[in-house]
Amino acid sequence: DAMVIQNPRYQVTQFGKPVTLSCSQTLNHNVMYWYQQKSSQAPKLLFHYYDKDFNNEADTPDNFQSRRPNTSFCFLDIRSPGLGDAAMYLCATSRDRAASYEQYFGPGTRLTVT
Amino acid sequence: SQQGEEDPQALSIQEGENATMNCSYKTSINNLQWYRQNSGRGLVHLILIRSNEREKHSGRLRVTLDTSKKSSSLLITASRAADTASYFCATDAILTGGGNKLTFGTGTQLKVEL
Numbered sequence: 001d002a003m004v005i006q007n008p009r010y011q012v013t014q015f016g017k018p019v020t021l022s023c024s025q026t027l028n029h030n031v032m033y034w035y036q037q038k039s040s041q042a043p044k045l046l047f048h049y050y051d052k053d054f055n056n057e058a059d060t061p062d063n064f065q066s067r068r069p070n071t072s073f074c075f076l077d078i079r080s081p082g083l084g085d086a087a088m089y090l091c092a093t094s095r096d097r098a099a100s101y102e103q104y105f106g107p108g109t110r111l112t113v114t
Numbered sequence: 115s116q117q118g119e120e121d122p123q124a125l126s127i128q129e130g131e132n133a134t135m136n137c138s139y140k141t142s143i144n145n146l147q148w149y150r151q152n153s154g155r156g157l158v159h160l161i162l163i164r165s166n167e168r169e170k171h172s173g174r175l176r177v178t179l180d181t182s183k184k185s186s187s188l189l190i191t192a193s194r195a196a197d198t199a200s201y202f203c204a205t206d207a208i209l210t211g212g213g214n215k216l217t218f219g220t221g222t223q224l225k226v227e228l
Contacts, residue, residue: 004156031213042202042218043157050213090156094213102147103216105156 003027004106006091012112013081021076021109023091032074033103034066035090043090049074078111086113118203118219126225133190135222137203138183144207146179146186147216151200160188160201193226200224 004025013019023032031050035043047056049068063085065077078085088110092103118139127133139146145164149157163170163179163186170177176189186203200223204216 006156033213042220043216044218045215048209048213048215050209055209055213088154092157096213101214102159102162103157103214105149105158107156108154110154 004091004093004104006089006106006109008109009107010110010112012114013078014114015083016080019078019081019111021078021089021091021111023074023076023106024072025074025091025093025104026072027093027104028071029093029095029104030071031094031096032068033092033094034064034074034076035092037088037090037108039087046076081111081113083113086111118205118217120201120203120219120222122222123220124223124225126227127193129193129195129226129228131193131226133193133197133224133226135188135201135203135224137186137188137219139186139203139205139219140184141205143181143184143205144214145205146177147204147206148175148177148186148188149202149204149218151202151221153199157202190224193224195226195228198224198226 033048034046037043046060067075088108091106094101094103121136147162148160151157174191179186200221202221203219206214
């Protein structure tokens with residue numbers, strides 16, 4: 001089945017230690033998104049890619065970076081995680097631009113910062 | 115910032131009853147989408163309603179949209195225990211860089227008891 005896969009499902013990192021979360025998709029969608037969802041809150045968009053074009057949200061901290069080496073894969077790098085970065089990180093995809101499409105979400109990676 | 119507020123924040127009903135969740139938003143929208151999130155998991159798309167539509171059905175789901183009141187409602191009929199989840203409305207806007215930005219409401223936690 002076509003899907004969005006996130007690895008790992010659970011990640012524990014130490015304060016200040018860089019961490020990378022990964023996302024892959026078999027849907028062949030052009031657009032990939034990263035959301036942050038803190039406990040009992042709504043998901044919040046961090047950035048997205050249309051193909052290789054990177055688009056950052058204005059209020060996304062510089063601590064968060066992303067890479068998309070090809071259509072299928074996208075990575076979220078947190079350069080120096082703080083305690084406030086503990087959250088569920090959700091990857092999503094959608095088909096194309098200039099239209100409203102549903103987004104397909106992965107199961108998420110829950111990040112704990114110790 | 116969150117676009118929408120959902121009401122109620124939490125809802126507990128018996129299996130077989132109907133569940134109604136309401137969403138209000140602040141700015142003009144392109145379309146509105148509803149998503150379900152099971153505890154600790156990713157989001158699943160339920161339904162998309164366009165700004166020129168007033169009502170849409172999908173199985174046991176019925177969504178209404180009133181753009182003059184900037185509000186939407188989600189009705190789940192004949193609820194089942196498996197419907198227990200958090201439900202989010204999301205307004206969407208086309209992104210300049212391609213894709214569409216979802217801005218999620220605060221969510222309603224639905225519990226369906228046997």
